[in-house]
Amino acid sequence: MNSDICLLSHAEQALRLSRIGVSEPTLVCDNANLFYLTGRIFSGYVMLRPDAEPVYYVKRPVELTGAGIRYIRKPEDMGADFPGGIERLALETSSLAYGDALRLQKALGAREITDCSAKIMAARAVKTPAEIEALRADGISQSAVYRRIPRMFTQGMTDIELQAAIEYASRLEGCLGIFRVNGPSMELHMGSVLTGENADTPSPYDFAMGGRGISPALPVGASGEQIKPGAVVMVDMNGCFNGYMTDMTRMFVNAETADNLDPMITKAWHCSRAICSRLAADGKPGTSARELYETALAMAHEQGLGAYFMGHRQHAGFVGHGVGIQVNELPVLAPRSKAVLAEGNVIAIEPKFVLPGIGAIGIENTYVVTPSGLECLTNAPEEITALT
Amino acid sequence: MNSDICLLSHAEQALRLSRIGVSEPTLVCDNANLFYLTGRIFSGYVMLRPDAEPVYYVKRPVELTGAGIRYIRKPEDMGADFPGGIERLALETSSLAYGDALRLQKALGAREITDCSAKIMAARAVKTPAEIEALRADGISQSAVYRRIPRMFTQGMTDIELQAAIEYASRLEGCLGIFRVNGPSMELHMGSVLTGENADTPSPYDFAMGGRGISPALPVGASGEQIKPGAVVMVDMNGCFNGYMTDMTRMFVNAETADNLDPMITKAWHCSRAICSRLAADGKPGTSARELYETALAMAHEQGLGAYFMGHRQHAGFVGHGVGIQVNELPVLAPRSKAVLAEGNVIAIEPKFVLPGIGAIGIENTYVVTPSGLECLTNAPEEITALT
Numbered sequence: 001m002n003s004d005i006c007l008l009s010h011a012e013q014a015l016r017l018s019r020i021g022v023s024e025p026t027l028v029c030d031n032a033n034l035f036y037l038t039g040r041i042f043s044g045y046v047m048l049r050p051d052a053e054p055v056y057y058v059k060r061p062v063e064l065t066g067a068g069i070r071y072i073r074k075p076e077d078m079g080a081d082f083p084g085g086i087e088r089l090a091l092e093t094s095s096l097a098y099g100d101a102l103r104l105q106k107a108l109g110a111r112e113i114t115d116c117s118a119k120i121m122a123a124r125a126v127k128t129p130a131e132i133e134a135l136r137a138d139g140i141s142q143s144a145v146y147r148r149i150p151r152m153f154t155q156g157m158t159d160i161e162l163q164a165a166i167e168y169a170s171r172l173e174g175c176l177g178i179f180r181v182n183g184p185s186m187e188l189h190m191g192s193v194l195t196g197e198n199a200d201t202p203s204p205y206d207f208a209m210g211g212r213g214i215s216p217a218l219p220v221g222a223s224g225e226q227i228k229p230g231a232v233v234m235v236d237m238n239g240c241f242n243g244y245m246t247d248m249t250r251m252f253v254n255a256e257t258a259d260n261l262d263p264m265i266t267k268a269w270h271c272s273r274a275i276c277s278r279l280a281a282d283g284k285p286g287t288s289a290r291e292l293y294e295t296a297l298a299m300a301h302e303q304g305l306g307a308y309f310m311g312h313r314q315h316a317g318f319v320g321h322g323v324g325i326q327v328n329e330l331p332v333l334a335p336r337s338k339a340v341l342a343e344g345n346v347i348a349i350e351p352k353f354v355l356p357g358i359g360a361i362g363i364e365n366t367y368v369v370t371p372s373g374l375e376c377l378t379n380a381p382e383e384i385t386a387l388t
Numbered sequence: 389m390n391s392d393i394c395l396l397s398h399a400e401q402a403l404r405l406s407r408i409g410v411s412e413p414t415l416v417c418d419n420a421n422l423f424y425l426t427g428r429i430f431s432g433y434v435m436l437r438p439d440a441e442p443v444y445y446v447k448r449p450v451e452l453t454g455a456g457i458r459y460i461r462k463p464e465d466m467g468a469d470f471p472g473g474i475e476r477l478a479l480e481t482s483s484l485a486y487g488d489a490l491r492l493q494k495a496l497g498a499r500e501i502t503d504c505s506a507k508i509m510a511a512r513a514v515k516t517p518a519e520i521e522a523l524r525a526d527g528i529s530q531s532a533v534y535r536r537i538p539r540m541f542t543q544g545m546t547d548i549e550l551q552a553a554i555e556y557a558s559r560l561e562g563c564l565g566i567f568r569v570n571g572p573s574m575e576l577h578m579g580s581v582l583t584g585e586n587a588d589t590p591s592p593y594d595f596a597m598g599g600r601g602i603s604p605a606l607p608v609g610a611s612g613e614q615i616k617p618g619a620v621v622m623v624d625m626n627g628c629f630n631g632y633m634t635d636m637t638r639m640f641v642n643a644e645t646a647d648n649l650d651p652m653i654t655k656a657w658h659c660s661r662a663i664c665s666r667l668a669a670d671g672k673p674g675t676s677a678r679e680l681y682e683t684a685l686a687m688a689h690e691q692g693l694g695a696y697f698m699g700h701r702q703h704a705g706f707v708g709h710g711v712g713i714q715v716n717e718l719p720v721l722a723p724r725s726k727a728v729l730a731e732g733n734v735i736a737i738e739p740k741f742v743l744p745g746i747g748a749i750g751i752e753n754t755y756v757v758t759p760s761g762l763e764c765l766t767n768a769p770e771e772i773t774a775l776t
Contacts, residue, residue, distance in 0.1 A: 007604055031573055040604035043573060043592040061590030061598070061607070062702045091486065097572065098489035099481035099503060115487060164559035171552035176606045177577030184485065184572075185419055185431060189565030202449030204431040210449070216395055216428035217631025218564045219449070243605025314450045 005056045005066040007039030012130055013054075019123035022048045026090040026116045027104060032180055032325045033092065033120050035243055044072065047081075055081070075100075075107040085109025090116035095184070121182070125322050125330035126344040132368050134244040135324070135346055139366060139377035142239035142246050145170050146380040149235060149252060153387040159222035159233070160214055163193035166237050174241045180326045191237035192221040196228065199360035202314035208352045209234065209360050210314060227254050232265055233387070234352075234360040239378075247323050247348035248378035249364030250385070258384040265361055268353040269384055271303045272362035275351035276382075279320070279333075280367060280374040283347075289331045289339040293319050296333070296351050305353055312354040320349040323366055345369040346377070393444045393454040395427030400518055401442075407511035410436045414478040414504045415492060420568055420713045421480065421508050423631055432460065435469075443469070463488075463495040473497025478504035483572070509570070513710050513718035514732040520756050522632040523712070523734055527754060527765035530627035530634050533558050534768040537623060537640060541775040547610035547621070548602055551581035554625050562629045568714040579625035580609040584616065587748035590702035596740045597622065597748050598702060615642050620653055621775070622740070622748040627766075635711050635736035636766035637752030638773070646772040653749055656741040657772055659691045660750035663739035664770075667708070667721075668755060668762040671735075677725040681707050684721070684739050693741055700742040708737040711754055733757040734765070 006013060016036060020026075026048040028037060037046050037054065044058040056069045057078050072078060089110035091101050094117035105113055127135065145166065152165040167190050171177060179188055186205045194211050203210040203220040212223040227233055232253050239246035251269060253261065275296045283292060296319040300309040310316040322329030323346055331339035331347065341347075347369070352362030363382050367374035394401060404424060408414075414436040416425060425434050425442065432446040444457045445466050460466060477498035479489050482505035493501055515523065533554065540553040555578050559565060567576055574593045582599050591598040591608040600611040615621055620641050627634040639657060641649065663684045671680060684707040688697040698704040710717030711734055719727035719735065729735075735757070740750030751770050755762035 002604075029573070031575060035605055041575070041592055041607055060592045060594070060702065063590055093487035093490075094485055095572065096486050097482055098479065098484050098486045098501070099505070100572075101486035102481075113486070117487070161560065164556055167559065167565075168552055168556040171555065172549065174602065176603055177555075178575055178606055184483065184488075185417070187419060187429070187566055202451055204429055204448045206448070214562065215564055215630055216390075217423055217628075218566055219429055240605075242603055314448065 003063055003065050005038060005040070005042070005058065005064045005069045012128065013037065015128050016123065017048065019126060020048070020120055022050050024088050024090050024114065025049050025086050027108070028092060028116070028120070030092045030095045032182070035325055036120070036124055045078070075104055079107050079109065082108050085111065088112045088114050090114045092117045092120070094118070121330055124324055126342050127324060127346050127368070128344070131244060131324065132344065132346065134242050135246055135366070135368070136377055138239050138241045138244055138246040139379065141173050141175070141241040142248055143378060143380040145173050145237070146235070146248065146250055150385055150387050155388065156226065158224050158226050159193045159195045159198065160224050162227060162233065163191070163222045163237070166193065166235065170238055175238055176240050176243070177238065179238055179240060179245070182326045182328050187218060188220055189218065193237070194222065194234045194360045195231050196225055196359045197357065198223045198225050199234065200313050200354050200356060206316055208310055208316045208350050209236070209354065210311065229254055232359050232361065232384070234362065236364060244324055245327060246366040246378050247327060247350070247364060248366060248380065249350055249352070249362060250380060250382070251361060251363065252385050252387050254387050256386055256388050258386050261384065262358065264355055265358060267303060268305055268308070268355060268361035269363070271300060271305055272351045272353065273382055275299050275319070276349050276363060276365055279349050280376065283341055283367070283369060283374045285341055285343045285369060285371060287341045289333045289337040289341065290335065293333045293335055293337065300351070308353040308355055310352060312356055319351050320347050322346060323348050341369045343369055343371060391451060391453050393426060393428070393430070393446065393452045393457045400516065401425065403516050404511065405436065407514060408436070408508055410438050412476050412478050412502065413437050413474050415496070416480060416504070416508070418480045418483045420570070423713055424508070424512055433466070463492055467495050467497065470496050473499065476500045476502050478502045480505045480508070482506070509718055512712055514730050515712060515734050515756070516732070519632060519712065520732065520734065522630050523634055523754070523756070524765055526627050526629045526632055526634040527767065529561050529563070529629040530636055531766060531768040533561050534623070534636065534638055538773055538775050543776060544614065546612050546614050547581045547583045547586065548612050550615060550621065551579070551610045551625070554581065554623065558626055563626055564628050564631070565626065567626055567628060570714045570716050574716070575606060576608055577606065581625070582610065582622045582748045583619050584613060584747045585745065586611045586613050587622065588701050588742050588744060594704055596698055596704045596738050597624070597742065598699065617642055620747050620749065620772070622750065624752060632712055633715060634754040634766050635715060635738070635752060636754060636768065637738055637740070637750060638768060638770070639749065639751065640773050640775045642775050644774055644776050646774050649772065650746065652743055653746060655691060656693055656696070656743060656749035657751070659688060659693055660739045660741065661770055663687050663707070664737050664751060664753055667737050668764065671729055671755070671757060671762040673729055673731045673757060673759060675729045677719045677721045677727040677729065678723060681721045681723055681725065688739070696741040696743055698740060700744055707739050708735050710734060711736045729757045731757055731759055
């Protein structure tokens, strides 16, 4: 094991720091941000200051080494390094607990707390070449799992049984299982497999699709419903193999061939795929995220599918979202977004429909924004695939 | 699906509220606390006031019904219900983000923020009869999975392959997969399977055992190391089948029989089991949590195992912990704990050792505190079990 606290090269870390643009003392402790700044998870804090090397205050694990590392038992142990206190201390106010923020303010003698969450999220939205390589590797692993899905299915299976089989295959492929989400409340276990009417059950979260879940303790996704002959199945499973995650959705049908589908299914699937293609062609550095959403919505309406776009009984308010260390990063392709795409953004585009009486239909791919357009990182076949 | 916002009976909810002892306006939004107060997860808030029925402010899902429900789009929509503001507003300051707390304070016109996290955690530590039944059911399901572990093993497997097989079996048994943890930073996917030296790798968290993990993005637990012939394997996997979770650890050995083990292994296992038995006999309402820890530590020292107790290169600072909706509830059996056991506490006791060159040894059971002592909820055989 490499015991150096920072697993990133100096140049890679410097690039990430320059994107954050540290302008005041900034204390970071959110796991996703620690991973961004060091390439590893530990328990503790990174103190960033303008024109200074990072200082790593570590509680656990023991035995880490490297420049700038200082072991502490509790936040108050950092105080000695700031004898005169700090005028303004930037903290992750969108994830750090209120009580912890006040404790850190006191421990470091800070007169004012400011926010660094937004700034770091903005920096993380523009992936470095090394991060794009990690996401590319994820896309390859996730695609390998998806290609094997028909072989995991046996007649009579429920949605949760198929999901468990995909989870198992994913874990054997190297998937970490965890699913890092920005914000405290969104919970999901490794993704979602939806069949039939269940897709139309509203969920607590702003996810593209719903689902009742198997317990009111986790009311989202697969519900234990059998995958009926002829039924379509939407698979949107975990793509986190190395700390970064791609996001991909594919459609399957419980039939020997996908040639004789209900015309509504075919129409919705074609529309989803057409939206992906169109947005992939339109999306370039400088393209408005709002306009991409509007294009997608207009294409859904043109096909008479507007009422089913991104849900039916409950609608999600976006058609795409950044992905990276967390599954819901920036930019968001949404009606009121002010974002424009930048080179290095990595976004999942997921135009999906819920057709009453039929279920969830649509595909999703993860793309990196390049000067010449969107490059797809999730290259599994997009066709609706027969399961039997 | 029951669309009533509160899935608990009125009497059950009233019991839980009486244990919290609401003395000022209290706004709850942490998922674990929402589940405690309503029996379901939703996106929104519960407002508790002394001598008043709860009010449920719901963002998602749509279509919930029931007394006291009010749909909102954003926190500010609650403001109209508090035209004169609020003197003191109790919030979950140990989990609610700093920025969200300030936003809620402003939205409700609160002059002061106080904490309700500690009070709710204290209430949740004393399980109601209905909660104990849920935990009892969990223990039965988790034990059923554990009994099948030898059949999941094949020679040549790695630790992560065995873990993935146990995860798969757990999911088919109804395990929800998620693992609710109190506090923002502790991450783990469905538990831990440790073999050989890997157990001694320090982890970022205050877990009983370490492990390198398969990525610096999740540096804990199984590392991809092969389970060698003769090697012991410690299994500490997810017991969350209904929103509550039992916690159980068992030992296995990659051999045809467990009769010819290294004497150090046998000694550590006997010591672990003896500590469990002794603490189960000593633990009654009124017993000091600190004294239980001291008893366990003394028993480890008596056997010459003190240096390996609860870790070797890195030590965990407890021998047991409350479990329920989250895996790390109150009380904690630790050196400086001031807690005394109460009837209805549910605690996992996990006296474990890391023996250099050998690995992790020990068992763990979940117990409910009854007037006559601790009753075990995790009734799988405790013997070291041969895998082949």
